[in-house]
Amino acid sequence: xxxxxxxxxxHDLNPAQRDAVNTLxxxxxxxxxxxxxxxxxxxxxxxELIKHRAPPERILAVTFTNKAxxxxxxRTAELxxxxxxxxxxxxxxxxxxxxxxxxxxxxxKLGYPAQFAIYDRGDQESVARAALRDIKVPNAVxxxxxxxxxxxRWKTASIRPPEAASLAQSDKEHLxxxxxxxxxxxxxxxxxxxxxxxxxxxxxxxxxxxxARAAEAARFSHLLVDEYQDTNGAQYRIIKALAxxxxxxxxxxxxxxxxYGWRGAEVTHILRFQHDWPEAKVVRLEENYRSTDAxxxxxxxxxxxxxxxHDKVLRAIRTGGEPPRILQYSDESSEAKEVVEEINSQIxxxxxxxxxxxxxxxxxxxxxxxEQELRRAKLPYTLIGGMSFYDRKEVRDVLAYCRxxxxxxxxxxxxxxxxxxxxxxxxxxxxxxxxxxxxQARPLWEVLGEAAEVAGLPAAAIxxxxxxxxxxxxxxxxxxxxxxxxxxSDLIHTVRYQDEINRQYKEPADQLARWSSVEEVVNAxxxxxxxxxxxxxxxxxxxxALAGRDEQDDKESKLAxxxxxxxxxxxxxxxxxxxxxxxxxxxxLLPHSRSVAAEGSAIDEERRLCYVGVTRAKxxxxxxxxxSRNKWGKPRDTTPSRFLFELLxxxxxxxxxxxxxxxxx
DNA sequence: GCACTGACCGTTTTT
DNA sequence: CGGTCAGTGC
Numbered sequence: 001x002x003x004x005x006x007x008x009x010x011h012d013l014n015p016a017q018r019d020a021v022n023t024l025x026x027x028x029x030x031x032x033x034x035x036x037x038x039x040x041x042x043x044x045x046x047x048e049l050i051k052h053r054a055p056p057e058r059i060l061a062v063t064f065t066n067k068a069x070x071x072x073x074x075r076t077a078e079l080x081x082x083x084x085x086x087x088x089x090x091x092x093x094x095x096x097x098x099x100x101x102x103x104x105x106x107x108x109k110l111g112y113p114a115q116f117a118i119y120d121r122g123d124q125e126s127v128a129r130a131a132l133r134d135i136k137v138p139n140a141v142x143x144x145x146x147x148x149x150x151x152x153r154w155k156t157a158s159i160r161p162p163e164a165a166s167l168a169q170s171d172k173e174h175l176x177x178x179x180x181x182x183x184x185x186x187x188x189x190x191x192x193x194x195x196x197x198x199x200x201x202x203x204x205x206x207x208x209x210x211x212a213r214a215a216e217a218a219r220f221s222h223l224l225v226d227e228y229q230d231t232n233g234a235q236y237r238i239i240k241a242l243a244x245x246x247x248x249x250x251x252x253x254x255x256x257x258x259x260y261g262w263r264g265a266e267v268t269h270i271l272r273f274q275h276d277w278p279e280a281k282v283v284r285l286e287e288n289y290r291s292t293d294a295x296x297x298x299x300x301x302x303x304x305x306x307x308x309x310h311d312k313v314l315r316a317i318r319t320g321g322e323p324p325r326i327l328q329y330s331d332e333s334s335e336a337k338e339v340v341e342e343i344n345s346q347i348x349x350x351x352x353x354x355x356x357x358x359x360x361x362x363x364x365x366x367x368x369x370x371e372q373e374l375r376r377a378k379l380p381y382t383l384i385g386g387m388s389f390y391d392r393k394e395v396r397d398v399l400a401y402c403r404x405x406x407x408x409x410x411x412x413x414x415x416x417x418x419x420x421x422x423x424x425x426x427x428x429x430x431x432x433x434x435x436x437x438x439x440q441a442r443p444l445w446e447v448l449g450e451a452a453e454v455a456g457l458p459a460a461a462i463x464x465x466x467x468x469x470x471x472x473x474x475x476x477x478x479x480x481x482x483x484x485x486x487x488x489s490d491l492i493h494t495v496r497y498q499d500e501i502n503r504q505y506k507e508p509a510d511q512l513a514r515w516s517s518v519e520e521v522v523n524a525x526x527x528x529x530x531x532x533x534x535x536x537x538x539x540x541x542x543x544x545a546l547a548g549r550d551e552q553d554d555k556e557s558k559l560a561x562x563x564x565x566x567x568x569x570x571x572x573x574x575x576x577x578x579x580x581x582x583x584x585x586x587x588x589l590l591p592h593s594r595s596v597a598a599e600g601s602a603i604d605e606e607r608r609l610c611y612v613g614v615t616r617a618k619x620x621x622x623x624x625x626x627x628s629r630n631k632w633g634k635p636r637d638t639t640p641s642r643f644l645f646e647l648l649x650x651x652x653x654x655x656x657x658x659x660x661x662x663x664x665x
Numbered sequence: 666g667c668a669c670t671g672a673c674c675g676t677t678t679t680t
Numbered sequence: 681c682g683g684t685c686a687g688t689g690c
Contacts, residue, residue: 064680096680121679139685195680262678363677385679426666546680570678592677609678632675633681 013037013044020283021045023250024052027243027277029228029270030252033314034299034615035290035576038252042224043072045250046090047079049222056080057088061224062095062239066547068226068574069094091220095235097546099198106205106212115538117192117407118545122396124148124194126412131182137175150176151183155196156232156264158203160184189443191409199234206241217242227574228253228273232264240276249277255310256303257612259570261605271310288314288615290576292321295621299614302647306604324614324621326585326644331635335626336369339581342622343564344377346579354380357564358577360613362590366583367566374564384567390544394501394514398521399544401491402484405476406538409443421500424464432457433465471495484537485526492518569609572616580617582610585625587639610643623647 013021017037020030021044032038042061050056063069073092080089093101100118108114119127128144128151150173154164161181168177187193193201206213223243225231228251231239243249251273258267274280288296293316300313329335339359346352359370367383374381389395397420403413419425432454437447451457451465471494478487492498501514528543529535565577569590584590591606614621623644628635 066680094680198680259678260680263680365676422666424666428666568678588676594677605678630681 010044013041014287016283016285016287017041020285021048023281023283024049024054024222025248027247027273027280028250029273029277029280029282030250030285031254031270031282031310031312032252032285033254033288033312034257034612035288036285036314037287037289038226038254038285039072039075039574041285042226042250042252043075043079045224046076050080050090054222055088056090058219058221059090059224060098060220060222060242061090061092061226062098063092063226064094064230065574066094069097072226094546095238096195096198099202099238100542100546102202102212102216103193103198103205105216106209107201109209109212110201110205112188112193112201113191113409115191115407117190117403117410117413118198118542119187119192119194119412120390120545121148122391123192123412126415127183127186127190128179131179131186134182135175135178137179142172142175142179146172147176147179147183151180152196153264154180155200156234158200158233158237186411189409189441190411191407192412196234199232199238203234203237203241206238213241217245221246222248223250225249225251226253227257229255229258229267229270230260230263230265231269232260232266234264236266236269247277247279256306256608257573259573259605259609259612261601267308284312286312286314287317289317290618291316291615292318292619294321294323295614295617298324298621298647299611301649302607302614302643303611305646306607308601308604322620324617324623324647326648327622327624328640329624329626331628332366332369332584332626332630335583335624336373339583339622339624340370340373340377340379343579343581344379347379352579353562354564355562356578357581358572358575358579358616359564359566359581359583360569360572360616361566361583362569362592362609363584364568366589370566370583374566380561380563382561382563382565384565384571389517389520392514392517394497395517395521397497398488398492398518399541401495402488402525402537402541404445404472405479405487405491406536406541408445411444414444418468421495421497421503423468423495424460425468426461429457429461429465479537483526483529484535484540485522485529488525488537489522492522569613573612576616576618578618579620579622580613581622581624582613583624584629585623585641585644586629587641589629589638590641590643607643607646610641610647614647 017040020028020041024045030038030041032041046059046061049059061072063072069092076090076092103116104114107116125144125148128147132139132142132144132147159167161177161184164177164180165174168174187197206216220242223239225239230253239249251270253270255267255270258265258270261267274282291299296314296316303309327338329338343357347354359367361367364385371381371383390399397417400413400416403410404417407413415430418430433447433451434444436450436454437444440447447454448465448469451462471491475487475491497518498515501518502511505511505514524544525537525540528540532539588596590610591603595602595606625638625640625644627638629638630636
């Protein structure tokens with residue numbers, strides 16, 4: 001029966017792990033250090049729950065990234081074995097997709113359309129720009145990006161425009177509060193939410209509608225939360241609302257790996273767990289199976305410099321190992337060159353494979369030099385993050401076309417494509433139409449139907465607007481019967497988007513690259529169509545907004561791909577590599593200058609970031625720094641990171657390190 | 666309506 | 681250095 005398909009629990013779990021896996025009811029806090037088999041424990045726990053007759057579909061596991069969710073899905077699927085078709089699986093999703101699903105069912109109660117759009121970073125910037133223009137704040141005083149940062153900070157603390165206005169202290173914050181009000185109004189009238197709203201609206205929904213809250217909470221009997229140290233206020237309250245009744249809540253986290261404080265995550269949540277759930281069982285996982293003793297000793301020395309933390313010491317199961325190296329170079333190009341050279345020679349001598357290596361850095365501008373060298377050396381590599389596929393202009397255009405089809409109230413998307421490619425609806429015409437929309441407080445799309453009544457609009461423009469409306473409406477109707485990918489592909493051809501690309505870019509190589517991204521979007525849509533249970537264009541857009549890139553299709557190629565990985569320290573959390581190069585170990589970079597300037601505990605978070613980097617390494621760790629680094633085109637001298645001294649236990653005596661480090665690059 | 670030019674200016678991390 | 685933006689000229 002069921003038990004027969006479930007893989008039995010392995011015998012090599014240590015007592016603490018076994019304890020965490022076997023405790024199936026009531027609240028539990030698992031304090032799991034880096035490399036202590038956390039994922040293993042979580043997945044076996046899910047399997048164990050099912051073995052003890054918990055209906056799989058009533059188990060919910062929440063993760064913070066899509067990657068983590070995907071991995072957990074795969075591993076649990078493995079444990080559950082091949083189950084007959086239609087067998088329910090546990091629900092494993094990110095916080096944000098969980099909220100989307102909840103909001104789909106209830107958001108009308110908050111005054112949004114059921115078919116709301118999710119605005120990503122680029123869309124948010126457009127709205128922010130318009131809000132600032134409205135209140136006549138010049139770019140020099142407050143840029144859209146700055147506004148978004150402030151607004152996001154407010155939102156993650158569940159502060160809404162009225163509170164923000166009274167909380168604002170500096171001039172900048174007062175302006176931001178005014179812009180925030182307009183920003184939020186614009187989102188709502190466009191029927192859209194941003195990333196923070198997904199959490200905030202869910203929280204608000206639960207507060208305003210006890211029925212919705214009870215219904216959502218009743219869907220699950222067991223709740224697991226991974227990376228609990230990264231929960232922000234809204235997430236914390238959502239979890240509480242969902243688990244309060246059944247109390248079968250298991251959270252897993254490591255306060256030493258809390259690196260999202262800037263996003264509203266509060267370590268206090270993990271430190272406070274026992275207070276909120278007094279009957280909670282606490283399990284500590286302190287045996288590290290990942291790194292050699294040499295690497296772990298360094299990590300322990302480093303993190304000990306942080307004051308506020310759950311006191312714990314990771315014990316290495318793997319003894320010995322090569323001592324980590326610190327290498328310094330004269331500038332960032334030789335840093336990149338030498339690191340790549342070292343990797344190359346190991347691969348050439350068959351001592352290692354590309355997939356054994358990770359190059360980790362603090363900021364997204366750092367990988368450039370490494371990419372160059374890797375290309376030159378003809379080594380396969382994957383760059384995680386950075387400029388996303390979905391940030392490309394032409395991709396955004398195509399997605400905007402899709403959103404105009406599915407979300408008639410979405411103004412940002414409509415504005416983006418209303419004259420792209422140029423179709424005779426120029427800036428002046430758009431301005432007049434927009435004026436009418438704003439003065440009548442109606443969606444721009446509706447106003448397009450009355451173009452003839454707009455004073456000052458030339459006949460040619462009225463015609464153009466009419467043609468555009470027919471075009472969109474025609475394709476909207478087709479969407480009811482035909483597969484989305486067909487409709488979208490036709491729409492792109494009808495508007496002659498390829499001609500637009502060829503006009504904009506002179507180089508044939510550019511033209512080809514740009515057009516192939518357009519094709520890739522259509523392919524992604526077709527792929528989604530095939531795997532989704534009930535595919536809709538709107539569903540695809542949700543996927544894109546939440547997943548960033550098409551993880552499903554990537555899965556095979558990504559896993560199969562034997563490539564060196566380049567990524568930020570933030571993206572590296574939860575992953576492990578045989579050999580890690582932690583590059584750019586300099587003051588100003590790690591710790592980042594912004595954190596050095598900020599008062600309070602910003603440095604502690606940078607230290608945790610460094611700790612995360614160090615503990616990614618299984619066998620070999622190399623820390624590098626460059627004595628000079630280009631900034632705005634000019635080379636500038638650097639200072640070795642304070643963390644290097646701490647790692648070596650020489651924090652009080654920097655001179656000693658300088659002598660010791662004469663080792664040549 | 667659109668392409669081109671030169672001045673200006675900034676540094677983080679992500680769902 | 682590289683991206684953005686206002687201003688200019690067709």
